[in-house]
Amino acid sequence: MNTAATDPDGSGQYEIRLRxxxxxxxxxHFEGMTLTTGDGFTLLVGPVVDxxxxxxxxxxxxxxxxxxxxxxxxxxxxxxxxxxxxxxxxEGA
Amino acid sequence: MPSPLVRTKLYVPRAxxxxxxxxxxxxxxxxxxxxxxxxxxxxxxxxxxxxxxxWAAGASRPVAWVSLEATEQQPTSFWTYVVTALDTAVPGLxxxxxxxxxxxxxxxxxxxATLLNDLGALADGVELxxxxxxxxxxxxxxxxxxxxxxxxxxxxxxxxxxxADPALPVARLRASGExxxxxxxxxxxxxxxxxxxxxxxxxxxxxxxELAALEDRTEGWVAALQLAALSLRGRDDAAGFIAGFAGDDxxxxxxxxxxxxxxxxxxxxxxxxxxxxxxxxxxSLCDAVTRGTGSRAVLESLERANLFVIPLDDSRQWxxxxxxxxxxxxxHLVQERPEGVAALHRRxxxxxxxxxxxxxxxxxxxxxxxxxxxxxxxERSVIGMLRQRQExxxxxxxxxxxxxxxxxxxxxxxxxxxxxxxxxxxxxxxDRLADLHDLLAAPPAxxxxxxxxxxxxxxxxxxxxxxxxxxxxxxxxxxxxxxDLAIARAAPGDDLTVAAASALxxxxxxxxxxxxxxxxxxxxxxxxxxxxxxxxxxxxxxITLGDLRITQGRLGDARQTYEDALRLASTHEVEGPLxxxxxxxxxxxxxxxxxxxxxxxxxxxxxxxxxxxxxGLPQFPYRWRVARARLREAEGDLAGAVSLLEEAEQVYVxxxxxxxxxVAAQRVRVLVAQGRLDEAREWAHALELTPxxxxxxxxxxxxxxxxxxxxxxxxxxxxxxxTAYGLxxxxxxxxxxxxxxxxxxxxxxxxxxxxxxxxxRHDLPRALVPLERALxxxxxEGYVRIFVGEGAPMAALLGALVERNPSWSYPRRLLGACxxxxxxxxxxxxxxxxxxxxxxxxRLLATELDGPExxxxxxxxxxxxxxxxxxxxAKLGVNRRRAAVVRAGELGLx
Numbered sequence: 007m008n009t010a011a012t013d014p015d016g017s018g019q020y021e022i023r024l025r026x027x028x029x030x031x032x033x034x035h036f037e038g039m040t041l042t043t044g045d046g047f048t049l050l051v052g053p054v055v056d057x058x059x060x061x062x063x064x065x066x067x068x069x070x071x072x073x074x075x076x077x078x079x080x081x082x083x084x085x086x087x088x089x090x091x092x093x094x095x096x097e098g099a
Numbered sequence: 100m101p102s103p104l105v106r107t108k109l110y111v112p113r114a115x116x117x118x119x120x121x122x123x124x125x126x127x128x129x130x131x132x133x134x135x136x137x138x139x140x141x142x143x144x145x146x147x148x149x150x151x152x153x154w155a156a157g158a159s160r161p162v163a164w165v166s167l168e169a170t171e172q173q174p175t176s177f178w179t180y181v182v183t184a185l186d187t188a189v190p191g192l193x194x195x196x197x198x199x200x201x202x203x204x205x206x207x208x209x210x211x212a213t214l215l216n217d218l219g220a221l222a223d224g225v226e227l228x229x230x231x232x233x234x235x236x237x238x239x240x241x242x243x244x245x246x247x248x249x250x251x252x253x254x255x256x257x258x259x260x261x262x263a264d265p266a267l268p269v270a271r272l273r274a275s276g277e278x279x280x281x282x283x284x285x286x287x288x289x290x291x292x293x294x295x296x297x298x299x300x301x302x303x304x305x306x307x308x309e310l311a312a313l314e315d316r317t318e319g320w321v322a323a324l325q326l327a328a329l330s331l332r333g334r335d336d337a338a339g340f341i342a343g344f345a346g347d348d349x350x351x352x353x354x355x356x357x358x359x360x361x362x363x364x365x366x367x368x369x370x371x372x373x374x375x376x377x378x379x380x381x382x383s384l385c386d387a388v389t390r391g392t393g394s395r396a397v398l399e400s401l402e403r404a405n406l407f408v409i410p411l412d413d414s415r416q417w418x419x420x421x422x423x424x425x426x427x428x429x430x431h432l433v434q435e436r437p438e439g440v441a442a443l444h445r446r447x448x449x450x451x452x453x454x455x456x457x458x459x460x461x462x463x464x465x466x467x468x469x470x471x472x473x474x475x476x477x478e479r480s481v482i483g484m485l486r487q488r489q490e491x492x493x494x495x496x497x498x499x500x501x502x503x504x505x506x507x508x509x510x511x512x513x514x515x516x517x518x519x520x521x522x523x524x525x526x527x528x529x530d531r532l533a534d535l536h537d538l539l540a541a542p543p544a545x546x547x548x549x550x551x552x553x554x555x556x557x558x559x560x561x562x563x564x565x566x567x568x569x570x571x572x573x574x575x576x577x578x579x580x581x582x583d584l585a586i587a588r589a590a591p592g593d594d595l596t597v598a599a600a601s602a603l604x605x606x607x608x609x610x611x612x613x614x615x616x617x618x619x620x621x622x623x624x625x626x627x628x629x630x631x632x633x634x635x636x637x638x639x640x641x642i643t644l645g646d647l648r649i650t651q652g653r654l655g656d657a658r659q660t661y662e663d664a665l666r667l668a669s670t671h672e673v674e675g676p677l678x679x680x681x682x683x684x685x686x687x688x689x690x691x692x693x694x695x696x697x698x699x700x701x702x703x704x705x706x707x708x709x710x711x712x713x714x715g716l717p718q719f720p721y722r723w724r725v726a727r728a729r730l731r732e733a734e735g736d737l738a739g740a741v742s743l744l745e746e747a748e749q750v751y752v753x754x755x756x757x758x759x760x761x762v763a764a765q766r767v768r769v770l771v772a773q774g775r776l777d778e779a780r781e782w783a784h785a786l787e788l789t790p791x792x793x794x795x796x797x798x799x800x801x802x803x804x805x806x807x808x809x810x811x812x813x814x815x816x817x818x819x820x821x822t823a824y825g826l827x828x829x830x831x832x833x834x835x836x837x838x839x840x841x842x843x844x845x846x847x848x849x850x851x852x853x854x855x856x857x858x859x860r861h862d863l864p865r866a867l868v869p870l871e872r873a874l875x876x877x878x879x880e881g882y883v884r885i886f887v888g889e890g891a892p893m894a895a896l897l898g899a900l901v902e903r904n905p906s907w908s909y910p911r912r913l914l915g916a917c918x919x920x921x922x923x924x925x926x927x928x929x930x931x932x933x934x935x936x937x938x939x940x941x942r943l944l945a946t947e948l949d950g951p952e953x954x955x956x957x958x959x960x961x962x963x964x965x966x967x968x969x970x971x972x973a974k975l976g977v978n979r980r981r982a983a984v985v986r987a988g989e990l991g992l993x
Contacts, residue, residue: 029353031434035426046348068262069422071142071320072350 015056019080022050022063025073032070036063048072053083107379107411109184111164111228114156118149119288119295125154127279128258134279136248136272137258138265141283144322144352144423147260150281151228160254162226163188171235173491174243175205181227182214189225192217194712195720201488202717202752207243209750213720215250224254232261241266248272287319296321301328305337312345322423326355329405330362356427359406370397372435375428376443376466378459379411380418387450388443441467452476457484458492465499474504474511478549481514490521507545509538510553513560520564528568532561552590559589559596566603570755578607582620598627602640609647610757612796612837618647634671638664638679639716643756645686650759652840654690654880661686681710682719685726692729695883695916700730720750725765732769733884735921740769757797764804771807772890774992779808790826794833799842802830803849810853817857824853840876844885847873852892856942863899863956870896878909887916891938894918899958933974933992940967941992945984 022039028048033041039052054060060077067074080086128137139147155162163184171177179200186193195213199205218225229235245267248257259265272278288296293314297303305313317323327344331337340358347354360368373389374380382395398418401408407424411417420428433440444467451460457480464473477496484493497505497515505512512535519528538546539557548554562585569577585600605620621644628636641664648657661683668677688703707715707723715723728743744766751762767782788805792798806826812819827846834842851870854862877885886893894917900910917935933941943953954964972978975986 026351027349029350029430031430032353034433034437035430048350069143070350070426071144071322071352071423 013082016060016079017053017055018082019052019086020050020054020060021076021078021080022067023075023078024048024050024067025075028070028072035066039063047075051080104180104183107417108166108168108180109164109187110166110412111155111162112148112152112166112409113413114149114153118153119292119300121146121150121153121292124150124281124285125157128154129157133256134272135251135256135277136267136269137256137279137281138269139258139260139281139286140262140264141281141286142262144320144421145283145286146321147286148230149321150286151230151258151260154258155226155228158226160224160226161188162228164228164230167229167231167235169234172237172239174207174239175200176491177235177240178205178207178210178243181229182210185214185218185225185227189221192221192225198712198715198717198720199750199752202754204753206750206752209752211243211246212749215247215252218255219252221252221254224252224256226256226258228258228260230260232259232265233263236261236263236265238266286321288314288321288324289319290314293317293319293324296324297328297331301332303328303331303337305331305341309338309341312341316345317351320351322421323351323355325405325407326352326359330355330358352423352427356424357431360428360431367397367401370394371428372432373443375420375425375432376440376463377447378419380408380420381416384447384450384454388446390446441469443467445469445472448472448476452479455480461496461499470501470504474500474508474547475549478508478511478514478547481511481517482553485514485517485521488521490518493518494522494524506534506538507543508547509535509557510548510550512538513557516564517560520567525568525571528564532564535561555590556593556596559585559593559600561585562588563596563600563603566600570603570607575607575611579604579616582607594627594631595633596627598624598631598633598636601627605643606755606757609643609759610797612839614647614651614838618644618651621647629667632671634668635678635716638668638677638683641679642682642686642716642718642722645689646759649689649693650839650841652844652876652880654693654882658687658690661690676710676714678714679716681707681712681715682722684710685719685722688726689729692726692733693884694881695733695887697730697733700726700733704730717752718754721747721752721762724750725762728765728769732772733888733920737769737773741766741773744769759797760800764801767804768807771804771811774811776808776811779804783808790822794829796833796837796839799830799833799839802826803842803845806830806846806849810849810856820853820857824850824857827853841885844873844877844882847876848886848889848893851896852889855896856892863896866896867900867903870900874900874909874913883913883916886913887920890917890920891935891942894935895939895957902958933971937967937971937974938992940964941971941983941987944968944971944980945987 025047027043027046028041030041030043033039033050036050036052038054039050042049042051050063054063064074064077139150141147155164163181165171165180165184167177167180171180179197182193182196182200186197193214195217196210199210199213244265248267251257269278269280273280290311294310297305297310297313313324313327317327330344331340334340344354360371363371370385370389370391374385374394377384377388380398382398385394385398386392398408399415402410402415402418407421408418409421411419419425444463448460448463448467448469449472451457451463452475454460457476460476460480461473464470464476477493477500481493481496484490493514497518500511505515512531516528516531516535519525519531535557562581566578566581566585569575569581582600582604586597589596589600601620601624605617605624608614608620609617621640625637625640625644628634628640641660645657645660648654648660665680665683668680668683671677684703684707688700688707691697691699691703704723704727707726712719712723724743724747728740728747731737731743732740744762748762748766763782767779770776770779770782783805786801788798788801790805790809792802794802806823809819809823809826827850831843831846831850834840834846847869851866851868851873854866854869873886886897894914897910897914897917901907901914904910920935939957940953943956948956950961950964954961957964959967968980972983975983975990977983977986
């Protein structure tokens with residue numbers, strides 16, 4: 007099974023980390039993303055369909071003014087929804 | 100883009116008196132050596148605009164300001180705003196570049212070159228501020244902005260306010276000390292500035308610890324400080340608030356806006372949330388959205404309270420919210436009343452619709468999710484928008500209205516087709532026309548038409564677009580056929596469709612060389628335009644009508660055309676002369692020039708210059724220069740003529756008409772007169788012009804130019820001259836077939852000269868045959884320059900003709916004009932230039948003829964010849980015939 011299929015549009019799950027705590031009501035601003043906060047940081051996690059959508063989120067974040075700390079690609083839909091094959095226990099050790 | 104500009108974007112924001120003077124930031128900008136480029140770069144709410152506005156208020160030079168928006172990513176829009184802003188700061192500064200920007204495809208290189216020239220000519224310089232640059236930044240404009248920065252004259256400076264570093268080559272400028280950067284770290288308020296703001300400007304009375312706590316919590320972010328000040332105003336327990344604030348780690352703006360908003364009365368609260376959906380606020384608009392009254396007073400009190408409402412003009416009619424404030428308010432609104440948001444947008448859309456501002460109206464309708472409303476708004480405004488050349492906006496709407504909505508709305512469909520055609524996006528048009536045809540043939544039950552009159556125009560419009568597609572595909576017959584259908588199907592009174600279709604048919608005929616049909620078609624277009632009241636377009640078409648008549652050798656009719664157009668324009672003046680008036684003066688100058696009435700030529704050109712480029716159509720800048728070049732040439736200033744023609748090439752903008760007199764070819768003719776044959780040959784070579792080419796009307800001027808080059812070849816055998824003669828003959832026949840009398844006269848005149856100067860087959864009597872024919876044809880229209888411009892060789896022929904026909908006054912007059920003309924060209928290097936006669940003698944000295952033969956050729960006595968020869972030698976600084984020929988060759992006189 008091809009687990010490392012590269013998607014040229016860079017779609018998949020993204021995690022965007024900001025310094026500072028955004029109010030939960032901001033999640034409406036970032037369609038499809040879940041907003042969680044911790045001590046001095048905010049995480050936006052969710053599916054992003056392509057690069058243009060990602061840059062759209064980033065632009066809106068720039069307008070808010072909270073410092074951007076990191077942007078991580080967590081994996082494609084396929085990767086994240088696949089389950090390991092139980093018949094081959096030695097794989098992925 | 101001759102659309103109404105949003106003037107608020109050009110407004111220089113007033114520096115508020117309630118600000119902390121930030122000398123540490125402004126002093127580097129005010130010091131003597133202000134850098135070429137200043138970039139103020141930082142996140143939202145850091146005080147960039149305020150800083151630039153404060154600086155602008157104290158600037159010693161005029162300040163041009165543009166508050167950019169995303170629409171300025173499009174180059175025409177960007178540069179139109181920039182040039183208009185500069186023109187607002189220094190009236191007249193944009194006169195050169197603005198007309199170029201209004202052409203269908205503005206030549207950006209020329210726009211920039213013209214702008215830079217005009218900036219360089221300023222006595223005191225100017226400052227240009229581009230705020231919110233990050234909204235417009237992008238590949239479409241970055242290259243040209245970099246070019247501008249690179250070539251700014253010493254007294255002109257650019258300042259940019261932006262949230263993202265601009266895509267400009269700043270590294271180089273930084274290295275050479277021509278860049279000042281003010282970044283986030285600089286913009287943050289220091290403790291000193293925090294103190295000055297909170298205790299000074301905001302009038303609070305905080306102690307050192309409290310000030311330090313606020314500075315720490317906000318990190319010097321001025322937007323947060325402003326909100327904190329608002330929260331603290333009139334609050335008894337300042338210390339408690341500050342402690343709570345400092346101890347909370349929520350996003351500052353969230354926290355503070357909530358504090359501020361919570362402390363407002365309920366109605367203000369509601370007002371803020373309702374109006375947060377708007378980009379711009381006015382009393383009337385806010386009344387509509389809030390369904391209240393008295394919004395204007397609310398806005399004014401918000402401004403007084405410093406509640407993040409920023410005025411966009413001096414009359415306090417329009418405001419906007421500060422971005423951060425609006426964002427937070429919107430988030431509040433969405434959370435508190437999600438179901439109400441669409442209604443607010445819908446009210447805004449309706450207000451803008453009634454206010455005749457389609458762009459924001461459509462935007463709000465789409466934001467409300469109301470596609471039918473959006474489609475209604477688009478449909479109502481689309482024809483008007485296209486007439487105002489706002490096809491880019493319409494094209495954008497096309498992507499936002501679902502196709503299935505468009506398929507039920509024929510007026511909308513034709514509007515979108517129009518936008519695609521205007522932008523040259525032809526691919527999908529055929530299919531769209533077919534769909535529209537089917538829709539009209541079998542209208543569904545849910546067909547939507549808002550204006551029956553517009554529906555009646557659709558069939559005519561469809562055929563007009565088909566004609567345009569045919570023209571683009573080079574199918575002249577198809578163009579005319581569809582144009583005729585368009586006229587047949589045009590709704591009664593739809594003059595514009597008749598005019599547009601006729602103009603297309605005219606273009607097709609013109610490209611084919613069928614000038615009479617072209618003239619008929621354009622005349623019909625003019626009548627349609629006149630009935631529709633589009634007088635400037637009448638003037639534009641009159642340029643074409645005049646050109647056609649001139650090519651047909653009908654100077655009198657051409658002159659009549661221009662004069663009639665001027666008379667028509669003067670009866671339709673509203674606030675001064677109409678656009679296109681300047682072009683008519685240029686046209687009249689051309690007629691006067693052809694008749695060698697140089698004083699009148701100059702008078703018309705002066706009037707054209709006085710009217711200026713504002714009153715000229717897009718091609719005015721180049722045509723005006725060509726006309727002035729012609730005058731200079733007639734005055735003997737060939738170098739000046741070439742220089743003007745080079746400028747004309749720079750500012751040339753094409754339209755859809757065939758380029759039948761390319762400026763490059765016109766310049767090459769002057770080069771030939773200057774003896775710069777190498778450059779002329781290069782031009783011919785680059786265009787792959789040969790004497791054996793198949794002839795076509797579109798290349799006629801270029802082939803005539805080639806013939807001239809050939810005639811000037813220093814070719815002892817005369818082969819080049821005979822080749823020229825053959826080419827001229829073919830051109831003459833083509834001209835006769837096409838009714839292009841101007842061409843016929845020119846070819847006959849050149850053939851006469853060719854026969855005369857051919858060293859092997861020199862034959863004066865036979866040379867006079869074509870010349871006489873040329874004169875008989877030219878006399879009724881009063882042509883003079885077409886002969887006089889040929890200089891000495893023509894003068895000799897005219898002399899012979901006068902001798903044979905002493906009672907014919909025309910050649911005598913022409914000869915007189917020749918003798919008054921400055922000796923053509925090749926005067927460089929001579930202190931005392933040769934006269935026309937002397938040049939003719941010199942030419943013959945360069946042949947193998949002896950003295951008596953030369954004097955016979957020139958119809959002068961041997962004594963007279965000796966006098967001329969002596970003068971020639973004296974002027975050339977020689978005393979032998981051979982030396983004279985060599986020297987003449989060196990000077991390029993032969």
